[in-house]
Every structure is written in C-alpha cells, then in structure tokens.
Amino acid sequence: MKNLTRRQLFKETAMASAAALLFSSGCAPAAKYAKPAAVKAFPAAPKSTVVRARHAGVWSGDALQPAVLTQLLDASITKLTGQNDALQAWKSVFRPTDKIAIKVNTIEGSIDWTHVPLVNAVVARLLAAGFPGEQLFVFDRHAYELTGAGFTINQDGPGARLVGTDGDYTSGIPLLDTKVGISNILMNCDALINMPLVKQHMYAGVSFSIKNHYGTFDSPDDFHYGQRIEQGLAELNALPAIKDKTRLIIGDALVVVLGDNWTSEEKNDSIFMSFNPVATDTYALKLLAETKAAKGADESVIAEYTAKAKPWLAHAVELGLGTADPGKIDYQELKLG
Amino acid sequence: MNSALKILFFFSLVILFLATGCVPTSTPPPPTPTTIPEPTQAAQFTPLDGFFPAASAIPGWEAQDSLHTFTRDNLYDFVDGQSDSFFVYGFEQVSVQRYTNPQGQILNVELWQAANPADAFGIFQLNRSAQAAPFGNQGTTAPGRRITFWQNRYYVHLNAPQSLPPAELEAFAQAVTARLPTGGQPPAILQRFPKENLSGEGTRFFHEELSIQDDLYLGGENALGLSPSTDGVLAHYTLNGKNVRLLLVAYPSAEQAATGLKALKAAGLDGLLVSAAKNTLLGAVFGEVDPEAAQKLLDEAMQ
Numbered sequence: 001m002k003n004l005t006r007r008q009l010f011k012e013t014a015m016a017s018a019a020a021l022l023f024s025s026g027c028a029p030a031a032k033y034a035k036p037a038a039v040k041a042f043p044a045a046p047k048s049t050v051v052r053a054r055h056a057g058v059w060s061g062d063a064l065q066p067a068v069l070t071q072l073l074d075a076s077i078t079k080l081t082g083q084n085d086a087l088q089a090w091k092s093v094f095r096p097t098d099k100i101a102i103k104v105n106t107i108e109g110s111i112d113w114t115h116v117p118l119v120n121a122v123v124a125r126l127l128a129a130g131f132p133g134e135q136l137f138v139f140d141r142h143a144y145e146l147t148g149a150g151f152t153i154n155q156d157g158p159g160a161r162l163v164g165t166d167g168d169y170t171s172g173i174p175l176l177d178t179k180v181g182i183s184n185i186l187m188n189c190d191a192l193i194n195m196p197l198v199k200q201h202m203y204a205g206v207s208f209s210i211k212n213h214y215g216t217f218d219s220p221d222d223f224h225y226g227q228r229i230e231q232g233l234a235e236l237n238a239l240p241a242i243k244d245k246t247r248l249i250i251g252d253a254l255v256v257v258l259g260d261n262w263t264s265e266e267k268n269d270s271i272f273m274s275f276n277p278v279a280t281d282t283y284a285l286k287l288l289a290e291t292k293a294a295k296g297a298d299e300s301v302i303a304e305y306t307a308k309a310k311p312w313l314a315h316a317v318e319l320g321l322g323t324a325d326p327g328k329i330d331y332q333e334l335k336l337g
Numbered sequence: 338m339n340s341a342l343k344i345l346f347f348f349s350l351v352i353l354f355l356a357t358g359c360v361p362t363s364t365p366p367p368p369t370p371t372t373i374p375e376p377t378q379a380a381q382f383t384p385l386d387g388f389f390p391a392a393s394a395i396p397g398w399e400a401q402d403s404l405h406t407f408t409r410d411n412l413y414d415f416v417d418g419q420s421d422s423f424f425v426y427g428f429e430q431v432s433v434q435r436y437t438n439p440q441g442q443i444l445n446v447e448l449w450q451a452a453n454p455a456d457a458f459g460i461f462q463l464n465r466s467a468q469a470a471p472f473g474n475q476g477t478t479a480p481g482r483r484i485t486f487w488q489n490r491y492y493v494h495l496n497a498p499q500s501l502p503p504a505e506l507e508a509f510a511q512a513v514t515a516r517l518p519t520g521g522q523p524p525a526i527l528q529r530f531p532k533e534n535l536s537g538e539g540t541r542f543f544h545e546e547l548s549i550q551d552d553l554y555l556g557g558e559n560a561l562g563l564s565p566s567t568d569g570v571l572a573h574y575t576l577n578g579k580n581v582r583l584l585l586v587a588y589p590s591a592e593q594a595a596t597g598l599k600a601l602k603a604a605g606l607d608g609l610l611v612s613a614a615k616n617t618l619l620g621a622v623f624g625e626v627d628p629e630a631a632q633k634l635l636d637e638a639m640q
Binding site for chain 1: 413435441499
C-alpha cells in the first residue's frame with residue numbers, strides 16, 4: 001500500500017466505507033440507477049401520468065391478438081414519454097447497457113397470470129429498440145410457476161432470458177422488524193419493468209404493481225396480515241433495490257381476477273403504463289371496483305375492498321413512492337379501437 | 338502511525354459489511370433450472386398422489402415435474418396469503434400436478450382435500466364456471482380452459498393457461514373422478530332454499546363471514562357470531578326485477594340464533610329488509626325489493 005497522509009487516508013476510508021455500505025446492502029451507487037430524463041418520475045414531475053390504453057379487439061375469443069397488444073404498448077409508451085416514435089420512446093426509458101428485469105405474476109394458485117402474449121410483445125419491442133436479449137430477464141419466484149402460467153424457460157438461449165428466482169436471493173436486507181432476501185435476478189439488473197395483473201385480494205383489496213413482488217423478495221408470508229400488509233407493502237417497495245430500479249409499470253388489465261381466492265375473471269381490454277406505482281395502483285383499484293359493480297356487487301362490499309387498499313397506498317405516499325391524489329395524476333385513457 | 342491507520346482502514350470496511358448484515362452480491366450463482374419447492378408434507382394425511390392420472394394415462398400428455406403438496410403450514414405460498422379463505426372450509430391439503438403435451442401446452446390439476454363433503458362443496462361453490470359439466474357430484478366448465486367439480490370430500494380444479502381442446506380437459510377430469518372415492522351430500526341447509534326466482538348467481542355455502550365478504554358485507558366484525566360450527570347459505574334471487582340476497586344461518590342452539598338476530602338488527606347494515614330467528618335458524622333478506630316480497634321469501638325459507 002502506498003504511503004498516505006492522515007487526511008488522504010481518512011478521505012479514502014470514508015469513501016471506501018460508503019461504497020461498502022452501498023454494495024453490501026444490495027444497492028449500487030444511486031447514480032448508476034439514476035433514471036433517464038424521459039422517465040418523468042414522482043416527485044420531480046408536476047403530475048404523474050397513468051396511461052390506460054384500450055382496444056376492443058385485443059381478444060379474439062380466448063386468444064390475445066399480438067398486433068393489437070403491440071399497438072397498445074406503442075400508444076402507451078409514446079403517450080407516457082411524450083415522444084412520437086415508439087421505438088425511440090422505448091429506448092428513452094432505458095440506457096443501452098441496462099440489464100432489464102421484467103417481473104411478471106405467475107403465482108401458482110391463481111386462475112390467470114400476466115399474459116404470455118403481452119410479455120412477448122413487450123420483449124419484442126425492447127428487442128426492436130435495440131436491447132439485446134441477454135440484457136432482458138423475465139422472471140418470477142419459481143421457474144415451475146412460470147411454466148405453469150404458459151411461459152417457456154430460457155436460461156441462456158437466444159432471445160430474452162426467462163428464469164425463476166428459485167431461491168437465489170441476497171439475504172439480510174432490513175424490512176420492518178426483520179430481514180428479507182431480494183432476488184438476485186433483480187439485484188443483478190439495472191432496471192425493473194413491473195408487469196402485474198389486476199386481481200382482487202382479500203387482505204390488500206387489490207393486487208397490482210406494489211403487491212407484485214412474490215419472487216422479488218423471499219418472505220411474503222411475513223407481510224400479509226393486518227399492519228404487516230399495511231406497512232410492509234409500501235416499505236418493501238421503498239427498498240432501494242426495488243424503488244431505485246423500478247423504471248416502468250406495464251400493468252396487465254386484459255382480465256380482472258375476482259373473488260377472494262381468485263374464483264372468476266372478467267375479460268377486459270386494457271393495459272396500464274406509468275412510471276408511478278402508487279398512481280397506477282390507484283387506478284387499478286378503481287378498475288376493480290368498476291368491474292365488481294358491473295357484476296352487481298353492493299356499494300358496501302366495494303367500499304370494503306377499497307378500504308383494504310387505502311392504508312398501504314397511504315403509506316406508500318408517505319414513503320415518497322408516488323401519489324394517489326387524482327389532482328396530481330394525469331390520467332390518460334386511449335381508446336384505440 | 339501508517340500501520341495503525343491501515344488497520345483502521347480495513348477494520349472500518351469489515352465493520353460496515355457486518356453492520357449492514359448483507360451478503361455481498363458480486364458473484365451470485367446463476368439461476369438454477371426448474372426446481373420444485375418442498376412444501377411441508379402433511380404427516381397426518383394420506384398423500385393424494387394416487388388420485389392423479391398416471392404418466393401417459395391421457396394420450397399425448399405427460400406429468401411434468403413432481404407432485405407438490407401444500408398444507409396449512411404453507412398454503413399462503415400457493416394463494417398469495419389468502420389461505421384463510423380455504424381454512425374456513427376445513428382445508429387439509431392440496432396437491433398439484435402439472436401435465437404437458439408435445440406442443441408445450443400446459444394443464445394444471447389441483448386436488449383439494451377438505452374435512453368433509455360439505456366443505457368440499459363449499460370450496461366448489463366459490464369456483465364455479467358458467468357451464469355445467471358432468472363430473473363428480475357437480476361440475477362446471479369454461480370449455481377448453483377450466484373444469485371444476487367436487488366429489489366426496491375433494492374439490493378438483495383443472496386449469497389451463499391456454500385454450501385446449503375441451504375433450505382433453507374432459508379426459509383428465511374423467512380420469513380423476515374415476516380415482517376418487519364416490520359419495521358426498523351437499524349441506525342440508527341448502528334444501529331450505531326456495532328454487533323459484535333463484536338467480537344465476539345461485540347459492541354460496543359458508544361457515545364464517547369471511548367466505549361471503551365479497552358478496553354481502555356484514556361489517557367485518559363477526560357480529561353474527563359465526564364459527565366453524567355454524568352452517569350458512571347466501572342465495573341470490575330476482576324478485577320483481579330486483580336482485581335480493583337471502584341469508585340463512587343454522588346455529589348449534591336457538592339461543593345463539595336469537596343472539597345473532599339481535600346483533601344483526603343492531604348492526605345497521607345496508608340493505609337489510611327483513612330478518613327473523615326460528616329455533617336454531619336465523620334468516621334475513623337484503624336488497625331493494627318491497628318488504629312484502631322479501632318477507633314472503635324469508636317465510637318460505639324459514640318454514
């Protein structure tokens with residue numbers, strides 16, 4: 001080791017300590033995950049944009065139409081970024097070297113999952129925008145859940161990777177009164193595209209982007225009841241490994257799953273896109289309420305599910321994850337057909 | 338002095354690593370191939386593997402991965418924390434087997450074991466599809482995507498993430514029903530429900546408020562004193578063009594039914610039209626229909 005003056009040594013010690021703290025807590029220096037200018041994220045942007053793109057022809061019987069999905073995605077990304085060219089818009093949200101994790105929802109006990117054709121369409125647009133397949137990582141908790149939802153595992157073949165976390169977590173990350181593990185798929189990526197599915201949930205009210213982290217972290221069983229869910233959902237999303245990397249929400253509202261244990265679904269014609277998970281979930285909750293109302297649910301029942309979501313949404317606002325205030329949300333509904 | 342400072346430098350790094358409690362991530366192992374978690378096997382219950390179609394039993398289909406089973410200890414992992422919705426139906430275990438064909442299509446077969454046939458029926462009622470299907474004691478289907486049925490104390494759920502030829506799902510359903518023990522009666526309280534004007538929503542059997550909270554909100558505080566020993570049914574009717582709900586609860590004692598009625602009246606619930614208790618039975622009608630029609634429906638059910 002070279003000889004150092006006391007001042008030099010203390011300066012280098014401080015810098016090394018800071019770096020060690022960041023890396024050992026699963027975080028890279030903030031600059032590495034600073035979001036591109038096109039990502040007009042809360043709270044810097046005066047309003048948080050939530051795009052809901054709709055197309056009546058997205059379903060043909062039980063089959064989703066890939067061309068319509070692409071149309072929905074491109075219309076959403078251009079509206080969200082304010083750009084005219086769709087591929088440029090996709091490029092503007094990520095850096096060329098970004099490794100992009102794409103979190104889907106394939107929990108085994110459900111009757112519907114993030115739809116494979118929608119995920120394929122997202123991957124296709126990222127590839128077309130110039131992001132190599134080896135920089136794209138579609139993932140969820142288990143490979144066997146992904147296959148059960150219709151995905152095909154791709155560990156290292158051509159195209160985007162499609163892999164399960166399968167127990168590979170970085171452990172020891174503090175969350176409330178415990179420590180959790182975060183998926184190393186996410187830890188090793190620079191950006192996260194969160195692709196949830198709109199589902200009713202008996203404790204959270206609605207499950208959408210903020211609750212789409214089974215498999216992002218390893219101990220959801222600790223955070224599902226009472227105050228644990230009210231606090232834990234927001235606190236989890238506030239972890240740097242999730243908050244700093246969440247670049248884009250592409251919400252699947254092609255069906256709305258109803259029932260406390262997902263007993264039925266209603267086809268829908270929409271996807272959501274936003275940079276803001278809180279604003280997105282606010283509108284997902286609204287969509288759930290509208291869907292239940294259309295099925296004849298009582299106002300009191302709908303109010304109860306809305307009430308279940310309010311505490312964790314409020315805590316997410318407190319933690320600076322976004323806004324749920326309609327006055328601060330620029331909601332754009334696009335009807336494409 | 339320099340040596341002391343060098344020691345300080347390294348020591349401070351070590352302390353920081355330890356204090357954060359994290360495992361360094363610089364060289365994480367690559368994602369592993371498909372693995373099946375090993376849920377806790379319920380020692381007190383007989384494994385369900387014998388009820389599933391054997392490998393290649395259905396032409397063109399093979400079992401993929403091994404059977405995996407969830408018990409009360411880990412059901413939350415299967416249903417995103419919503420285990421309570423099954424626990425209230427005497428849940429004992431669920432086993433899941435995945436099948437795949439050469440086209441890569443997937444079929445997931447779930448076999449749920451409840452404490453008794455009435456509870457299996459209860460789980461089935463929550464999971465009905467629109468079209469009737471001739472499997473088990475009662476079955477439904479969304480052709481090509483889903484078949485559900487109940488038989489004895491088992492609820493069976495076949496679910497495909499993509500559309501399949503309906504005949505292929507039916508072959509699996511037939512194979513499972515042939516392996517399960519036969520028998521099982523729906524809960525007796527269902528016999529009380531007038532069939533006339535019963536709407537497509539049908540009936541929902543339950544023990545506890547949790548099972549009907551997404552249909553009829555009773556306040557969330559168990560004002561009616563419901564428990565595993567109460568049998569209840571919620572049914573939808575169309576009266577004079579209006580949707581109404583008939584709630585019936587059979588308590589273990591008349592005293593409990595009377596207490597339940599008192600609590601129901603005091604709860605100030607939206608839409609409560611008429612209510613009554615008779616012996617061990619509590620009944621109530623909710624909705625917007627005129628009280629006379631509601632009373633007639635209630636009287637008929639309480640006979």
